[in-house]
Structure formats: structure tokens, C-alpha cells
Amino acid sequence: MRALHRPRRLVPGDRVAVVSPAGPSSAADLEAGLGVLRSWGLEPVLMPHAARTGAYLAGTDAERAEDFTAAWTDPSFAAVIAARGGYGAQRMLDRIDWVRLRGAEPKAFVGFSDVTALHEAIALNLGTATIHGPMPAWPAFVTDTAMREHLRLTLFEPERVLTLAPAGAKALAGGTATGVTVGGTLTLLAAGIGTAEHRVDLAGALLLLEDVGEAPYRLDRALTQLRRAGWFDGIAGVVLGSWTDCGPEAEVRGVFEDLLGGLGVPVAWNFGFGHCPQSLSVPLGLKATLDADAGTLRFALPALR
Numbered sequence: 391m392r393a394l395h396r397p398r399r400l401v402p403g404d405r406v407a408v409v410s411p412a413g414p415s416s417a418a419d420l421e422a423g424l425g426v427l428r429s430w431g432l433e434p435v436l437m438p439h440a441a442r443t444g445a446y447l448a449g450t451d452a453e454r455a456e457d458f459t460a461a462w463t464d465p466s467f468a469a470v471i472a473a474r475g476g477y478g479a480q481r482m483l484d485r486i487d488w489v490r491l492r493g494a495e496p497k498a499f500v501g502f503s504d505v506t507a508l509h510e511a512i513a514l515n516l517g518t519a520t521i522h523g524p525m526p527a528w529p530a531f532v533t534d535t536a537m538r539e540h541l542r543l544t545l546f547e548p549e550r551v552l553t554l555a556p557a558g559a560k561a562l563a564g565g566t567a568t569g570v571t572v573g574g575t576l577t578l579l580a581a582g583i584g585t586a587e588h589r590v591d592l593a594g595a596l597l598l599l600e601d602v603g604e605a606p607y608r609l610d611r612a613l614t615q616l617r618r619a620g621w622f623d624g625i626a627g628v629v630l631g632s633w634t635d636c637g638p639e640a641e642v643r644g645v646f647e648d649l650l651g652g653l654g655v656p657v658a659w660n661f662g663f664g665h666c667p668q669s670l671s672v673p674l675g676l677k678a679t680l681d682a683d684a685g686t687l688r689f690a691l692p693a694l695r
Contacts, residue, residue, distance in 0.1 A: 391570040391594040394519040394675035397469075397496045399694035400545045402431025404468035407461030408526065410440040410448030412504040413476020415527035417443060420473055423526025427471075430542055434526075437461055440473050447478045454478070455485035458508075463494040469545070474527040475503030480581065483507060488515040498545060498694055500671075501525050502664065503602070506574030510587045513572070513675050521545075521693055522574055522598065522663065523671030536668040544671040548692030554670055556662030559685030562630065562647060565656035568679045569626030571672065571687075573598030575664070580612035583619045593624030596680055596687075598672060600631030600664025606645050609636060613649045622650075627680045628657040629687060632666030656682035 400406070406427065408420075420441060427434040437457035439449035448454055461470045488511075496518040501508065502525070509520045523541045524531050531538060543551045572595045573579065579599070582588055601609065616622065628650055633642045643659060650657050658680060663670040673693035680687050 393677045396695045397498045405433045406469040407467040408440050409437045409457045410473045412478040414442045414448040415473045420527040422532045451482045455482040469498035472501030472505045479504045479507040506578035519675035541671045548694050553688045555686045558660045561682040562659040563657040564683045566681045567627035567656050569594045569596040571596050576601040576612045580615045596627045598629045602665035603635045606637045606641050610645050627655045629661050631664035634665040658682040
């Protein structure tokens with residue numbers, strides 16, 4: 391697996407497009423998050439349907455796809471940032487003109503949770519590295535200083551966060567491995583099996599997984615689906631993030647020990663990214679070295695050039 395193209399880093403004064411590829415946002419939460427982006431010297435611009443409220447989608451599939459397409463192909467935007475997750479990003483993927491997007495200059499893309507579907511689509515269709523990180527309409531984006539600052543450094547000074555070393559990280563299976571980071575929310579990755587964004591070969595990948603609100607048996611089901619689809623064949627290592635509201639930690643950990651412990655690769659547990667306090671921003675599509683025993687993930691190059 392090869393590392394993907396890195397977009398340029400952000401600088402004060404940059405315009406950034408805010409899109410809602412999945413669910414609608416609370417107007418108050420979104421405005422508070424935009425205030426944070428402005429405090430960084432950015433000029434956030436809401437795409438037409440990013441401020442939509444009500445229902446469970448921020449617009450029709452065509453509307454959300456057009457917002458994303460317009461944002462990515464507009465050369466005045468330095469980045470595209472998802473306002474929030476929720477549900478619905480997968481529904482719009484087939485409506486995006488990926489050929490048109492390939493002609494545009496790559497730009498930083500930030501989001502997580504349901505937005506995992508877009509991370510995969512961008513990687514496979516555009517060959518562009520992205521950032522698994524917090525989104526401005528998530529209430530924690532405003533209240534969690536450490537989380538917010540880590541994203542700011544990742545966007546503006548990425549050489550300062552080459553090594554991720556969360557305090558609670560520990561080895562589920564020890565060892566060291568180097569590979570290209572891939573992943574996101576477990577159930578979204580499993581839901582992509584058999585679609586246009588289905589990866590057929592993850593040999594050499596470092597697979598990053600996290601989720602929220604999924605009972606242990608549902609985590610087991612999603613992991614089993616990935617295993618049966620060949621996702622663990624030749625994989626270099628696994629980095630497990632947060633499992634908020636997924637049940638007792640010992641029970642959740644037992645699922646991963648059962649299904650991943652015998653792979654013969656390093657597996658890190660409780661790595662501090664995903665739906666958790668002080669969530670780390672993690673580049674996807676770049677070469678990194680995992681030391682499960684030390685609890686570190688070190689990237690060979692900054693997330694953005």
C-alpha cells in the first residue's frame with residue numbers, strides 16, 4: 391500500500407468550505423464551531439446546505455453531493471471541513487462526479503464518524519490523504535481545548551504532531567510495524583464492503599478503528615465482516631481508538647482480543663482518537679510506524695506539506 395498525496399497546510403487568511411455530507415447541525419453548535427475556526431485566522435464559508443436543520447439528513451443526496459463537489463473544485467478554498475457526522479454520507483457518494491474532482495487541486499479534508507465513508511472515497515478516487523479529526527458542529531469541538539489544539543496544529547504546524555502518544559495507550563498485542571494508515575469508524579467501514587469504495591487489498595496497512603454506541607456483539611459482527619472480506623490479510627498492524635458507550639471496557643476489549651489477538655501483528659488499544667475527550671487528529675493515507683508496546687504512532691512526514 392502506497393502513501394497518498396498530501397495537500398498543502400493551512401495558513402491564516404485561508405478560506406475553508408464547511409459542508410454537511412451527512413446529518414444536519416444545531417445552529418448554535420455550528421456557529422460556536424465556526425467561531426473557533428475564525429479565531430485561528432480562517433475564513434469559514436458555509437456551503438448552501440451546511441446549515442440545514444431538521445430531519446436526519448442535511449439535504450437531499452444530490453444537494454449534499456453538489457455542496458461537496460463545489461467546495462472541492464473551488465480553487466479559493468484551501469480545505470473542506472465536515473460540520474458533523476450522523477448518517478447519510480454513503481448515500482451521496484454515487485452522485486459525486488469524481489472525474490471532475492480529479493482535475494482540482496487536492497485540499498485538506500477533515501471529519502470522522504459517518505464521514506469515514508468520504509475518507510475512503512477520497513482515498514480511492516482521488517489518491518489524497520485526509521485527516522480523521524473533530525468537526526465544528528460537535529459540541530466537544532468548542533469545549534475540549536486539547537482536542538481543538540491538536541487539530542489546529544495538524545492543520546497549521548503538522549511537523550509538531552508527527553508522533554501520537556496518548557497517555558492511556560497500551561498493547562493488546564505487542565510489537566512494531568510500519569505501514570500506511572487506513573480506517574475510521576468500524577461500522578462504516580464494514581458497511582462499505584461490496585460497494586464502489588470496497589478495498590480489495592490492505593496488505594501493508596495500519597488499520598485504525600473506532601466507534602460509538604455499538605454493543606460488543608455488533609462490534610464482533612462488523613469485525614467478522616471485515617475479516618471475511620479479507621481486510622486483515624497481510625495487514626501490518628491495528629490501532630484501536632475509543633469505544634464510547636459500547637459496553638464494559640473488559641467486554642469490548644475481549645472482542646478485539648478474540649478477533650485480532652491472533653493475527654500476529656501489533657495491536658494498540660485505547661489510542662485516544664474517535665468519539666472521546668481530547669480526541670486526537672490522525673492522518674489517513676500516510677506512512678507511519680506503530681509501536682504498540684510504547685503506545686506511539688510516528689508519521690514519516692507531516693500530514694500536510
